[in-house]
Amino acid sequence: MKLLVPVKRVIDYKVNIRVASDGSGVELANVKMSMNPFDEIAVEEAIRLREAGLASEIIAVSIGPAQAGETIRTALAMGADRGILVKCEGNVEPLGVAKILQKIVAAEAPGLVILGKQAIDDDCNQTGQMLAGLLGWAQGTFASKLELEDGALKLTREVDGGLQTLFLTLPAVITTDLRLNEPRYASLPNIMKAKRKPVDEKTPQDYGVDTTARLEVLETKQPEARKAGIIVENTAELVERLKNEAGVI
């Protein structure tokens, strides 16, 4: 069974986001970029399935600018087998991404597509569910545990009240939550080896997908900052202020 793992290049999670003063977006110049952390979990899960003998090949896909090729190399260094870079300039919305992935799925016929549950830049949390809808496949979102049994997938997912377990028919789309696994670091030899792994370059036009944005971003602004508070001396003062000043207890 082939596994398809879409990965997104985003601003590194440790970077403090700065909003451009003209309201056009966030500052991207000289900012450290990394693989979306949830996608690292997706790559790791795919590698574990292959290591357990349950998958034959892992294909990492990224849709974005030429530099998204680096994100694919990261996935290859972790252990993915080959890559597909779909080059496009500008922002591609989740629906556009899902439509491109739908075409790649048609060409590659994977048994599972494993994605991060959300990208930490736009916080949309849409692509996996959209892809499953377009394909007419089962979707296992916010996964914290995966078990493959006789052509079916037993999946535990994080829901509002706790955990839910489902059986999904294959093929299926999985989106990863934080507790699914801890992604490995790529070793130096594997980083070197990754440079020789094949990466196909494509464009949205190759797949006949129109990635024109449906939503117009009118402005990107800074959130209102909270007013600085005070440091209290001790617990008694804290309780007194919460009761008499803030009136919240």
Place this chain on the structure above:
Amino acid sequence: MAILILGEHDNSHLNEATSRTLSAALEIGNDVDILIAGEDCAAVAGAAAKLNGVRKVLLCQSPLYAHMQAENMAALLSPLMADYETFVTAATANGKNIAPRLAALLDIQQISEITTVLARDTFERPIYAGNAIQNVRSAQEKNVITIRTTAFAPAEAGADAPVEILAVGEDTGLARFVGEELSQSDRPELSSAKIVISGGRGMGSAANFDMLERIADKLGAAVGASRAAVDAGYVSNEYQVGQTGKMVAPELYIAVGISGAIQHLAGMKESRIIVAINKDEDAPIFQIADYGLVADLFTVLPELEELL
């Protein structure tokens, strides 16, 4: 054209997230219907019909919808949307699971987790864990929207809208429910509690969370946690507050032993009053706290329990 809300419930109680969703929907337009889909959930439809501003409630009962799985829910919703211009649901685990699948079936780019309605086609939504706010306008004929419940007040009850029975939709047969482990607690629900007390890695162990729970019981508060505390196994996933966990905006948020990573702040910085208790005076949590107490939580918590 009309607006359809997907109601959030557990087959016996209507979740407050739905009345908050209704408030958001009424800012977008007037003809707002609520779909209650589930198993033996007529009482939930009755509760939804009482919310002020609802035109009618659609009730669809079948074991197919007992756990609101996305495959069958989207199959039910997709044809219904012929009569509606806008679909709105809360950004709960169910809403996040179902809405994008529906959006894709309708060829719509979804707008996730709006916090403000600026016009019927223009919305504010946080990006980058709330470190930036985007104004987005949709030129689409129809929209699929999820709302951040903490940004909208619940609609009041008092009305008596009609309840219409809806035929059961297609069974996709794609997913089968096996079971669930839901936390049992008499405390208020985390995302709607008036007071939340959360612990971080500084709590040191699962057993130490008992101290927070005793204080929560005195305050009528819900207990939350940072990702670090969940990853360390002190509490389970449903406690997590943050960018990828639950969003909370209570009257009072007490952060205990939480340093304040941006991913955590994203989930609680809209709280009215924030209290931080941490022995590290440089912890970023103090930068957004209304009241900070630089002290060892193991000294403070017993004192707090006694003083409340």
